[in-house]
Amino acid sequence: MSKERLKGHLDMLLLSVLAAGPAHGYAVITALRARSEGEFDLPEGTVYPALHRLEGAGLLSSSWSDADGRRRRVYALTGKGATALADQRTAWARFAGGIGAVLGWQA
Amino acid sequence: VSGDPIDDYLDRLRAGLRTPPARTAEIVAEAEDHLRESAAVAGQRAQLSEAEAQRAAIAAFGPARRVVRAHRPTAAEFAVAAAMKAWPVLGCYLLLTSLIGWILYASSTPMREKPVAWMPRLPSALEYGGGMLLGAALVAGFLVVRGRRRRSGAGSARLPRGLVSWGAVITPLALGIAGYEKLIEHPLVQAQQVLAIVMESVLAGGLLVVGGAAWTLVCLLRLAVAGLRTVATARLSRDR
Numbered sequence: 001m002s003k004e005r006l007k008g009h010l011d012m013l014l015l016s017v018l019a020a021g022p023a024h025g026y027a028v029i030t031a032l033r034a035r036s037e038g039e040f041d042l043p044e045g046t047v048y049p050a051l052h053r054l055e056g057a058g059l060l061s062s063s064w065s066d067a068d069g070r071r072r073r074v075y076a077l078t079g080k081g082a083t084a085l086a087d088q089r090t091a092w093a094r095f096a097g098g099i100g101a102v103l104g105w106q107a
Numbered sequence: 108v109s110g111d112p113i114d115d116y117l118d119r120l121r122a123g124l125r126t127p128p129a130r131t132a133e134i135v136a137e138a139e140d141h142l143r144e145s146a147a148v149a150g151q152r153a154q155l156s157e158a159e160a161q162r163a164a165i166a167a168f169g170p171a172r173r174v175v176r177a178h179r180p181t182a183a184e185f186a187v188a189a190a191m192k193a194w195p196v197l198g199c200y201l202l203l204t205s206l207i208g209w210i211l212y213a214s215s216t217p218m219r220e221k222p223v224a225w226m227p228r229l230p231s232a233l234e235y236g237g238g239m240l241l242g243a244a245l246v247a248g249f250l251v252v253r254g255r256r257r258r259s260g261a262g263s264a265r266l267p268r269g270l271v272s273w274g275a276v277i278t279p280l281a282l283g284i285a286g287y288e289k290l291i292e293h294p295l296v297q298a299q300q301v302l303a304i305v306m307e308s309v310l311a312g313g314l315l316v317v318g319g320a321a322w323t324l325v326c327l328l329r330l331a332v333a334g335l336r337t338v339a340t341a342r343l344s345r346d347r
Contacts, residue, residue, distance in 0.1 A: 025137055029141075045173070046169055048141075048177075048178070068143075070143060071137075073133070
């Protein structure tokens with residue numbers, strides 16, 4: 001998938017991964033790649049600004065802990081983030097349904 | 108170059124980021140956690156050497172330049188950084204020019220008189236005093252705001268390289284043009300008045316440079332003391 005096209009949906013995908021539970025950046029990126037079966041393979045370092053932006057918007061919260069002698073930042077979905085994800089899922093389902101109908105896909 | 112690919116990568120990342128210091132530290136710490144874990148997983152999975160695993164982790168993370176670009180501060184953060192640079196300079200400049208203007212005014216009788224009937228009168232001692240108060244208030248306000256921002260860990264985004272030096276060139280140029288236009292507007296302005304304005308600015312600029320040099324010297328002395336302490340600590344631990 002085009003990286004530019006993916007960037008437009010990255011926020012929704014990150015919120016969706018974190019809906020499964022709190023995780024640190026590496027785990028989020030690994031889950032994103034695994035759940036997309038390798039289709040979404042962005043440079044890993046460019047995903048962190050999106051996580052920071054979502055935290056700034058109040059959709060995620062983060063806390064620091066120690067892991068193997070290193071500082072680790074763990075992200076979690078907030079209530080506002082869960083609501084935003086539900087809204088984005090609904091909008092995406094409607095959009096994908098419309099595209100599918102035009103392309104002649106069967107549900 | 109440390110010999111550890113991840114450390115070298117993190118150094119490049121740290122050097123390129125223009126974010127506030129506290130945020131830079133967080134970004135680098137987060138990147139290090141990611142890269143070390145990614146290298147460990149890659150090493151186990153593909154039976155790579157430590158250096159190879161680190162290089163694979165770095166390749167997947169993306170070039171430092173690209174990651175830096177992704178973390179580029181927003182326009183609002185840049186505006187705050189620019190304001191935090193301009194604020195103390197403006198305060199010091201106003202304080203010093205008012206102080207020097209007041210000294211010149213107090214020591215020169217002709218300057219207190221209105222040279223030409225149609226001309227606006229020269230600033231009075233009261234106006235110079237007002238300028239000094241405003242300058243002092245600006246400097247004090249800056250120190251308070253900077254202290255608060257440091258305590259909250261906010262800091263200011265680092266401006267792009269060259270922006271400050273460009274500002275240092277453009278500001279006097281703009282002031283010069285404005286002064287020149289003023290001269291054209293009032294061709295009968297007495298040389299003494301122009302001289303006083305120029306002297307105020309030159310002396311204030313000189314004092315700012317001397318202040319900057321003194322501060323640099325203090326910073327160098329602090330660095331030297333810190334270096335001596337590190338050497339002494341290393342010797343002590345080696346002797347033990």
